[in-house]
Amino acid sequence: MIASNLQQLAEALIRKTISSVELTQLYLDRIARHDHQLNAYITVDAAASLAQARWADQRLAKGEGGPLTGIPIAHKDIFCAAGWRTTCGSRMLDNFVSPYDATVIRRFAEAGAVLLGKTNMDEFAMGSSNETSFFGPVRNPWDVSCVPGGSSGGSAAAVAARLAPAATGTDTGGSIRQPAALCNLTGLKPTYGIVSRWGMIAFASSLDQAGMLAPSAADCARLLNVMAGFDERDSTSLDRPTEDYCREIDARQADKPLAGLKIGLPKQFFGAGSDPQVMRLIEAAIVDYQTLGAEIVDTSLPNMDLSVAAYYVIAPAEASSNLARFDGVRYGYRTPVYRDLNEMYSRSRAEGFGAEVKRRLLIGTYVLSHGYYDAYYLQAQRIRRLIANDFAEAFRHCDLLLGPTSPSTAFKLGAKAADPVQMYLSDIYTIAVNLAGLPGVSIPCGFADGLPVGLQLIGNYFSEARLLNAAHRYQQSNPWHLRLPPAFAE
Amino acid sequence: MKEWEIVIGIETHVQLATRAKIFSASPTAFGAGPNLQANAIDIALPGVLPVLNKTAVEFAIRFGLATGSDIAPCSIFARKNYFYPDLPKGYQISQYESPVVVGGELAIQVGKETRIVRLTRAHLEEDAGKSLHEAAGHSPRGKSGIDLNRAGTPLLEIVSEPDMRSSAEAVAYARALHALVRWIGICDGNMQEGSFRCDANVSVRPLGQRDFGTRREIKNLNSFRFLQQAIDYEVCWQIATLEDGGEIEQATVLFDADSGETRAMRSKEDAHDYRYFPDPDLLPLVIDRAWVDRIRAELPELPAAKRQRLVSDYGLSDYDAVVLTSSQEMAAYFESAVAVAGKSNAKICANWLMGELSARLNREGREIDATPLSASQLGGLVARIADGTISTPVARQVFDALCEDSGVSADEIISRRGLRQISDSDALEEIIDAVLTANRTMVDEFRAGKEKAFNALVGQAMKASKGRANPHQVNELLRRKLS
Incomplete structure (x- = not known):
């Protein structure tokens, strides 16, 4: 059962070869058996999940199933779910039980999915290794001495070890694509604005976008069909006609399925700085794409080198304001002893936030300060526009862009924890996509020394269907994504 | 300094x-x-x-x-x-x-x-x-x-x-x-x-x-x-x-x-x-x-424009126009009252609204939107003042009565209480003759040159008519009879 994709699971449920309760229990058992090695989940509530599964079985019995009815899905603990503890990986929200559902959670519930549990993550999604979580680091199922990537590291580890068939994530600077790459998963960061941010705890509002991590591109397309859609509660949500993101995947397989597709190789993705083993696999994948009929062209994103610097101004600036609400006044952590209001604030926040969060709040506060705003924040916004223009220029003569997702495979726990700049550079290939608001997907393209390597495809705005189809066609002939980490294959 | x-x-x-x-x-x-x-x-x-x-x-x-x-x-x-x-x-x-x-x-x-x-x-x-x-x-x-x-x-x-x-x-x-x-x-x-x-x-x-x-x-x-x-x-x-x-x-x-x-x-x-x-x-x-443009089209006439119009259309003073446009309710009240009383009586409407009615509202701590008498009631009252049906002192009585009963018109009060002004010379003459007979001393005083006694006699005549006598006519008749 754990080797089944979402379509197969849905069919099995409809044919009643398995019930939702059985399927949910199967995954709950796997979590109970394996998660002590991974720490992928922050909260599991078997009773709540099974209640939802029973309800799903009733609907299935009446033939009322939706696209995901009865399928257990894990959610990154950044999504508020009514009645569930929602921590965002922070001590600040250790005791916070959400009274409401995020739109993403609601849409999954409406599609019949079962909420399997809330996955671990870097604190407030700030990190690339899942080591900043208040609930401890998550480990990579392919090598438990390595990180799974971050910030959606819990979701990545859970799906990679098949402690969930699929999971949601959020991607502010690579937080879906990088852990997907490091854990041998397909991870999609959609176009900014097509998935509602309502109920998704904000890190950097102009960059945050919900997406998913699953074994295959076809799974991602099924999930995106559920997640995407206009939401009047999110002013940055885009009101556009509903799309079927599976339509190209479901179309008949041709001999050269990607004939006519132009894939650009931005030279900035192919310079020095990446692990040569990673680059060899990327080069091999380029050849595979040519075999599938795609035309490969050279291109350039001249300002991409500035993306990490711009990102580390804009994201902390927004975060410094977004996280101001965590003040100990109304909910969340409050220091037990304080003499006055200022002490309550400073101690609650000093004790409630971890080091990386505090570092970014300080950076963000600094760059927005009087006298520095123009030099940092406004300058970074200008760079952001330049980067978006670079992509626009590239998409004038390419349909998709291709490159590595991450410069290296999974690194050891603690290896970069002491050096924030090294850590920030793990997102060097993903950040520009967020700055431009474009969709990007990471797909498995092989292994280096037993660790997965991810290939990144970037599309123009709203090109998810084409992007996922390009990923799917590759996966049809290069099924790296079907490999399971040996320790969790049983 | x-x-x-x-x-x-x-x-x-x-x-x-x-x-x-x-x-x-x-x-x-x-x-x-x-x-x-x-x-x-x-x-x-x-x-x-x-x-x-x-x-x-x-x-x-x-x-x-x-x-x-x-x-x-x-x-x-x-x-x-x-x-x-x-x-x-x-x-x-x-x-x-x-x-x-x-x-x-x-x-x-x-x-x-x-x-x-x-x-x-x-x-x-x-x-x-x-x-x-x-x-x-x-x-x-x-x-x-x-x-x-x-x-x-x-x-x-x-x-x-x-x-x-x-x-x-x-x-x-x-x-x-x-x-x-x-x-x-x-x-x-x-x-x-x-x-x-x-x-x-x-x-x-x-x-x-x-x-x-x-x-x-x-x-x-x-x-x-x-x-x-x-x-x-x-x-x-x-x-x-x-x-x-x-x-x-x-x-x-x-x-x-x-x-x-x-x-x-x-x-x-x-x-x-x-x-x-x-x-x-x-x-x-x-x-x-x-x-x-849509919001502009829905905008009410603005106070400045309305003020100008009150001055040019009704011949009111700037001061009156400012007071009457202190709120939209006030202006609307005024214009509804004028619609009943007639445009030529706008000034009388303004005077009653800014005088008697405002004083009453002030006393009761109310705003114009909680007025005890409607604009059409006031307009009806003003019409009867303007056409001489009632005298000013009687008008105050009618005003008070209207304030007590929002369902009644000035005309109904006037006829029910018989407050119509007496302008009929015969009737007035009768009243004046009676007053002159009853107040011989005053008549003598007037004749001796005391002008004040004349006013006292007018007062007596008004009193005898319960305020309904047309004061102007009373004056004239008295003068004639005493000369």
């Missing part, structure tokens, strides 16, 4: 009378139990997002159109960041660099003179909640509570240029603004409930000096009287300080209504760095011409 010039600019927080808050669907009604009107957005739960209330924008546009301002085709909501327990998000959403309304002006009436105050801008923002502090004696250390009902209430902050030169002008400006925002229906104007609050920026400079002096800002003045008192006190304090050789430091000050004094709350040095930046949760506010 130098002569000083006073310079005042006013920032007004006008609470917009929308049903829902500016970024959430919570109701804005005043007076609910603490936190009963605060939803997930208002208390800033993790993950919530603001959605702009279009009605608040429409109200801002209405204001801009009513003051001849420019409506910005694109304006930006920013975050003003600071920590305070009644500010749930840790930032206030407010327009900063690009406001929705730019420029414009407001005519104010200072005594008999009309002056123009220029407006700098008006921008949309959300209000904060309220902190409630328990008296320190109540528990060892007084506790504080937070009520977030007001958090997220839409405000239009209207900023004037420093165009006012006296506390009287400042009050006239505040009154005109207050009347206008009520007139165009964007604010209930309730100052006790905080729907209209003024901050006054006050400075003084030697007469003839071009540069402004250093200003101090008096915060949160919620009555016209306090505005005047606070400015007067502040001006005296600033002049005294300067004349003693001191300097004014830029500061924010509070007005203590009990002592009548202003005192500094914070100086420029400890001013916050609000770290403004555009709110990434909200798109730029784009207003197209069609939207503005």
Whole structure:
């Protein structure tokens, strides 16, 4: 059962070869058996999940199933779910039980999915290794001495070890694509604005976008069909006609399925700085794409080198304001002893936030300060526009862009924890996509020394269907994504 | 001793009378139990997002159109960041660099003179909640509570240029603004409930000096009287300080209504760095011409235009026109009364409305919208005064009777009580003959040259007719009979 994709699971449920309760229990058992090695989940509530599964079985019995009815899905603990503890990986929200559902959670519930549990993550999604979580680091199922990537590291580890068939994530600077790459998963960061941010705890509002991590591109397309859609509660949500993101995947397989597709190789993705083993696999994948009929062209994103610097101004600036609400006044952590209001604030926040969060709040506060705003924040916004223009220029003569997702495979726990700049550079290939608001997907393209390597495809705005189809066609002939980490294959 | 010039600019927080808050669907009604009107957005739960209330924008546009301002085709909501327990998000959403309304002006009436105050801008923002502090004696250390009902209430902050030169002008400006925002229906104007609050920026400079002096800002003045008192006190304090050789430091000050004094709350040095930046949760506010045109078309006749029309159409004085346009209700009442009484009787309508009726409303502490007699009742009464059916003293009786019964007309009262003025000479002659017979002494006195006795006889005749006699005719008949 754990080797089944979402379509197969849905069919099995409809044919009643398995019930939702059985399927949910199967995954709950796997979590109970394996998660002590991974720490992928922050909260599991078997009773709540099974209640939802029973309800799903009733609907299935009446033939009322939706696209995901009865399928257990894990959610990154950044999504508020009514009645569930929602921590965002922070001590600040250790005791916070959400009274409401995020739109993403609601849409999954409406599609019949079962909420399997809330996955671990870097604190407030700030990190690339899942080591900043208040609930401890998550480990990579392919090598438990390595990180799974971050910030959606819990979701990545859970799906990679098949402690969930699929999971949601959020991607502010690579937080879906990088852990997907490091854990041998397909991870999609959609176009900014097509998935509602309502109920998704904000890190950097102009960059945050919900997406998913699953074994295959076809799974991602099924999930995106559920997640995407206009939401009047999110002013940055885009009101556009509903799309079927599976339509190209479901179309008949041709001999050269990607004939006519132009894939650009931005030279900035192919310079020095990446692990040569990673680059060899990327080069091999380029050849595979040519075999599938795609035309490969050279291109350039001249300002991409500035993306990490711009990102580390804009994201902390927004975060410094977004996280101001965590003040100990109304909910969340409050220091037990304080003499006055200022002490309550400073101690609650000093004790409630971890080091990386505090570092970014300080950076963000600094760059927005009087006298520095123009030099940092406004300058970074200008760079952001330049980067978006670079992509626009590239998409004038390419349909998709291709490159590595991450410069290296999974690194050891603690290896970069002491050096924030090294850590920030793990997102060097993903950040520009967020700055431009474009969709990007990471797909498995092989292994280096037993660790997965991810290939990144970037599309123009709203090109998810084409992007996922390009990923799917590759996966049809290069099924790296079907490999399971040996320790969790049983 | 130098002569000083006073310079005042006013920032007004006008609470917009929308049903829902500016970024959430919570109701804005005043007076609910603490936190009963605060939803997930208002208390800033993790993950919530603001959605702009279009009605608040429409109200801002209405204001801009009513003051001849420019409506910005694109304006930006920013975050003003600071920590305070009644500010749930840790930032206030407010327009900063690009406001929705730019420029414009407001005519104010200072005594008999009309002056123009220029407006700098008006921008949309959300209000904060309220902190409630328990008296320190109540528990060892007084506790504080937070009520977030007001958090997220839409405000239009209207900023004037420093165009006012006296506390009287400042009050006239505040009154005109207050009347206008009520007139165009964007604010209930309730100052006790905080729907209209003024901050006054006050400075003084030697007469003839071009540069402004250093200003101090008096915060949160919620009555016209306090505005005047606070400015007067502040001006005296600033002049005294300067004349003693001191300097004014830029500061924010509070007005203590009990002592009548202003005192500094914070100086420029400890001013916050609000770290403004555009709110990434909200798109730029784009207003197209069609939207503005639609709102323009729906706008009521504005007070200035109506004032002009009252003067030209009805021949009223400027003063009458100003009083009758103090509120839309007042103006509507007047025009309905005139519609019944007839256009030629507009002045009599104005006199009764501004005299007898206003006095009665004042006495009873009511506004025109809670009037005891309808405009058509008053109009009917005026018509009967104008055509001579009743005399003025009788009209007062009828007025009182109308106030007691909203379902009855002046004509019904007049006929039911037989109050029709007696203009019939025979009937009047009868009354006068009786009066002359009964008051021989007075007649003798008059004949002896005492003019006063004549008035007494008129009074007797009026009394004998129960006020119904036409005084003019009584006068004439008496003169004839006594000559």
